[in-house]
Amino acid sequence: MNKRNLILFGLVAILYIGTGYFQSWNLALNILTVGLLSAIMALGVNMQWGYAGLFNTGIMGFAALGGLAVALVSSPPVPAGWAAGGWGILAGLCFGVAVIIAATQIYKRMAKGKLRNVAMLALLIGGFFAFRELFDPSVEAVEVINSATAGNIGGLGLPSLLAWPVGGLLAAVAAWAIGKISLGLRSDYLAIATLGIAEIIIAVLKNEDWLARGVKNMIGLPRPWPVPYEVDLQQSAAFLDWATRYGFEPVGASSIVVKLVYVALFTVVLAIVVWMSEKALNSPWGRMMRSIRDNEVAAAAMGKDVTRRHLQVFVIGSAVVGFAGAMMTSMDGQLTPGTYNPLRFTFLIWVMVIVGGSGNNWGAVLGGLLIGWLWLIVESLGPGVMSVLTYGMSDGWLKAHLVDSAQNMRLLTLGVILLLVLRFSPRGLIPEK
Amino acid sequence: MDIINAIVAFVNFVVVPATAYGAQLALGALGATLVYGILRFSNFAQGDTMAFGTMITILMTWWLQSMGVHLGALPTALIAMPVGIAVTAGLLLLTDKFVYRFYRKQRAAPTILVIVSLGVMFVMNGITRLIIGVEEQNFADGERFVMTAGDFKRWTGLSEGLAIKSTQAITVITAIIVVAWLFWFLQKTRTGKSMRAFSDNEDLALLSGINPNRVVNVTWIIVAALATIAGVLYGLDKSFKPFTYFQLLLPIFAAAVVGGLGNPLGAIAGGFVVAYSEVFVTYAWKKVIGYLVPEAWAPDNLIQLLSTDYKLAVSFIILIIVLLFMPTGLFKGKSG
Numbered sequence: 001m002n003k004r005n006l007i008l009f010g011l012v013a014i015l016y017i018g019t020g021y022f023q024s025w026n027l028a029l030n031i032l033t034v035g036l037l038s039a040i041m042a043l044g045v046n047m048q049w050g051y052a053g054l055f056n057t058g059i060m061g062f063a064a065l066g067g068l069a070v071a072l073v074s075s076p077p078v079p080a081g082w083a084a085g086g087w088g089i090l091a092g093l094c095f096g097v098a099v100i101i102a103a104t105q106i107y108k109r110m111a112k113g114k115l116r117n118v119a120m121l122a123l124l125i126g127g128f129f130a131f132r133e134l135f136d137p138s139v140e141a142v143e144v145i146n147s148a149t150a151g152n153i154g155g156l157g158l159p160s161l162l163a164w165p166v167g168g169l170l171a172a173v174a175a176w177a178i179g180k181i182s183l184g185l186r187s188d189y190l191a192i193a194t195l196g197i198a199e200i201i202i203a204v205l206k207n208e209d210w211l212a213r214g215v216k217n218m219i220g221l222p223r224p225w226p227v228p229y230e231v232d233l234q235q236s237a238a239f240l241d242w243a244t245r246y247g248f249e250p251v252g253a254s255s256i257v258v259k260l261v262y263v264a265l266f267t268v269v270l271a272i273v274v275w276m277s278e279k280a281l282n283s284p285w286g287r288m289m290r291s292i293r294d295n296e297v298a299a300a301a302m303g304k305d306v307t308r309r310h311l312q313v314f315v316i317g318s319a320v321v322g323f324a325g326a327m328m329t330s331m332d333g334q335l336t337p338g339t340y341n342p343l344r345f346t347f348l349i350w351v352m353v354i355v356g357g358s359g360n361n362w363g364a365v366l367g368g369l370l371i372g373w374l375w376l377i378v379e380s381l382g383p384g385v386m387s388v389l390t391y392g393m394s395d396g397w398l399k400a401h402l403v404d405s406a407q408n409m410r411l412l413t414l415g416v417i418l419l420l421v422l423r424f425s426p427r428g429l430i431p432e433k
Numbered sequence: 434m435d436i437i438n439a440i441v442a443f444v445n446f447v448v449v450p451a452t453a454y455g456a457q458l459a460l461g462a463l464g465a466t467l468v469y470g471i472l473r474f475s476n477f478a479q480g481d482t483m484a485f486g487t488m489i490t491i492l493m494t495w496w497l498q499s500m501g502v503h504l505g506a507l508p509t510a511l512i513a514m515p516v517g518i519a520v521t522a523g524l525l526l527l528t529d530k531f532v533y534r535f536y537r538k539q540r541a542a543p544t545i546l547v548i549v550s551l552g553v554m555f556v557m558n559g560i561t562r563l564i565i566g567v568e569e570q571n572f573a574d575g576e577r578f579v580m581t582a583g584d585f586k587r588w589t590g591l592s593e594g595l596a597i598k599s600t601q602a603i604t605v606i607t608a609i610i611v612v613a614w615l616f617w618f619l620q621k622t623r624t625g626k627s628m629r630a631f632s633d634n635e636d637l638a639l640l641s642g643i644n645p646n647r648v649v650n651v652t653w654i655i656v657a658a659l660a661t662i663a664g665v666l667y668g669l670d671k672s673f674k675p676f677t678y679f680q681l682l683l684p685i686f687a688a689a690v691v692g693g694l695g696n697p698l699g700a701i702a703g704g705f706v707v708a709y710s711e712v713f714v715t716y717a718w719k720k721v722i723g724y725l726v727p728e729a730w731a732p733d734n735l736i737q738l739l740s741t742d743y744k745l746a747v748s749f750i751i752l753i754i755v756l757l758f759m760p761t762g763l764f765k766g767k768s769g
Contacts, residue, residue, distance in 0.1 A: 053544065055544050055547060055548070057477075057551075128738075181753055181756055181757060182756055185756060185760050186543075186760075187542075187543060187544050187547075188474070188475040188543060188544075188547060188694075189690070189756055189760075191475065191477075191544075191547055192475065192683075192686045192687075192690065192752065193749075193752065193753070193756065195682065195683060195686075196683050196687075196745070196748065196749035196752060197749065199680065199683060199745045199749075200743075200745060200746050200749055203742055203743055203745060203746065206742065207740065207742045207743070342679075343555075343558070347551060347554075347555065350548070350551065354548070401566070404566075405562065405563050405566060408559055408562035408563045408566075408567070409559065409563065410559075411555050411556075411558050411559035411562065412555070412556055412559030412560060412563060413559075414555055414559075415552050415553070415554070415555025415556035415557075415558070415559055416552075416556060418548075418551070418552035418555060419532060419549065419552040419553070419556070422545075422548065422549055422552060423532070423535060
């Protein structure tokens with residue numbers, strides 16, 4: 001950490017403090033929680049891009065898998081739903097996986113030729129129909145049960161903190177599957193394949209009502225320990241005493257306290273991830289990764305298995321993203337598949353990594369906090385600024401259109417920032433050492 | 434009779450829509466594959482280029498309509514399209530001048546160019562949304578049908594109807610003309626030949642005195658034309674919505690990869706492979722099968738392999754199969 005970097009972090013801190021001072025502390029803390037989560041995701045992406053040069057365009061999907069983990073682990077159980085078809089669904093899914101494994105075995109074991117193709121096709125098509133036969137009735141049985149409030153298999157009712165590593169695990173499994181297929185081919189293929197898997201994960205979350213209620217959304221997911229609920233705080237005598245002693249208004253103070261606890265919790269996680277990333281980056285493993293990134297042929301000649309190492313770092317990075325995705329869902333208290341959008345969840349994180357400085361963990365953190373702030377502040381200030389800009393114009397169609405579309409300015413601004421940074425300062429604000 | 438009814442239902446619900454969609458995808462994929470062949474990167478801004486060109490065409494269409502200009506039975510958008518193409522070509526040439534050229538001179542890695550195209554995508558996406566908004570727009574006018582289901586039933590006396598929307602007919606005819614022209618251009622003209630030479634072996638092409646800037650500029654103009662035409666045809670056939678165009682990126686890439694990235698013929702084949710698979714898998718086969726089997730066997734569920742919500746999954750699965758078993762695609766594109 002040299003002086004220049006400290007100044008950069010100081011400037012970002014001033015942005016947040018200024019927001020609190022001039023607008024509201026509630027907003028500033030809100031943006032800070034999002035900024036911290038984005039910083040963790042950016043760290044995950046930085047492992048893939050900065051250490052290894054892998055281009056992942058499916059960040060949204062891995063974050064959404066983290067969210068799914070929260071719904072499955074920490075939401076209250078729905079015993080009737082599970083009894084109606086939980087085991088059937090599980091059996092169906094296991095059967096599906098078994099068919100795919102059998103097909104890969106046929107591909108590996110049988111000699112190349114027509115017979116193998118026919119056998120594989122027959123197995124896959126037959127397997128697909130058998131899977132639907134097994135799977136569909138259970139799904140229907142689950143979805144009819146109390147569909148206004150449930151209609152899903154329910155969660156395990158475990159603490160929300162436990163869901164976070166599970167989110168990382170789900171994302172890791174998905175990343176392993178996609179990486180196994182597309183790594184080792186030309187670099188663009190990974191980008192295209194991850195773009196696809198992210199869209200499909202969102203489609204599954206939207207349409208499989210039995211899993212997490214689809215677009216009917218999961219609401220009321222429990223908060224992670226130790227975050228209190230505002231209502232509880234406002235009814236606790238100790239808190240009221242404390243608030244009146246310092247002259248705070250209890251309702252406002254309770255919401256600030258809740259956000260502060262979130263900020264503390266997320267900062268701890270961020271600190272751990274940064275510490276581990278720094279250790280990894282400065283270890284022989286990290287040096288190997290960078291040498292593979294800079295010259296794959298030379299690294300391969302030194303006996304490094306490039307594809308395996310790529311797969312490894314891709315899985316680890318995606319797991320970090322999934323972990324942060326789970327944190328985000330448990331903070332929101334709801335899983336709303338409709339709100340996942342690639343511009344916000346994939347490409348924004350990319351801008352954070354590039355602007356912050358790819359290959360440098362502190363750069364990713366700085367980029368997350370800075371771009372996260374910019375993204376949300378424009379959302380709250382944009383219409384106001386646009387009104388000022390169009391003040392001289394006469395009221396009418398054009399003015400209304402411009403004020404309404406102020407939020408679309410964000411895409412334009414971010415695109416321009418990304419292009420400018422790539423062109424004039426490709427190493428980012430905090431360059432790799 | 435029942436067999437004929439089954440065939441008519443099949444043509445009406447599968448062949449006609451899939452052919453139109455396939456033609457639209459093929460044009461989009463041609464654009465992506467040309468950029469890949471000549472400029473050597475996967476252009477993530479392809480979907481938003483289509484959206485931009487379509488938007489300009491829509492604005493022009495509205496203006497023409499307000500001036501009272503109509504094409505009779507044909508959609509007004511067809512006259513507006515050249516303007517859309519010209520403006521899009523201008524935008525792409527400016528983008529190339531101010532953005533891509535720098536990296537080309539540096540001989541930057543393809544991944545860097547992909548990220549740069551991501552930035553371009555952001556900007557185009559922002560411009561499109563800023564100007565026309567995020568809402569869905571319908572801009573088709575003129576006759577709706579070449580042949581309605583009712584007419585067909587009256588002529589043939591069958592119980593199944595066959596409807597062909599005029600936008601579907603226009604799509605297919607336009608696509609044939611465009612593709613024929615493109616292949617003539619690539620095979621027979623001097624510029625087309627130099628483009629192919631540049632795509633095959635850049636160094637050798639430069640050595641033989643081919644002007645790289647000219648090749649690149651012509652490529653961008655053709656890409657603008659292809660993207661705008663594909664976007665307008667898709668918008669006429671379905672509707673225009675910026676986010677849908679962004680999502681077209683996946684089927685377009687799937688089509689280009691299936692055909693072999695960098696191979697124009699492959700892109701066309703790939704477009705139809707993806708479109709037909711998508712429609713085949715998401716179509717409810719109940720009706721067709723109902724005609725073909727005795728009444729007692731008629732299926733009581735829809736016989737739909739996947740719900741239409743998963744149509745993106747079809748492109749994705751095709752992509753995975755290609756990556757696993759033939760990374761260079763059906764028509765031997767650039768190596769994997």
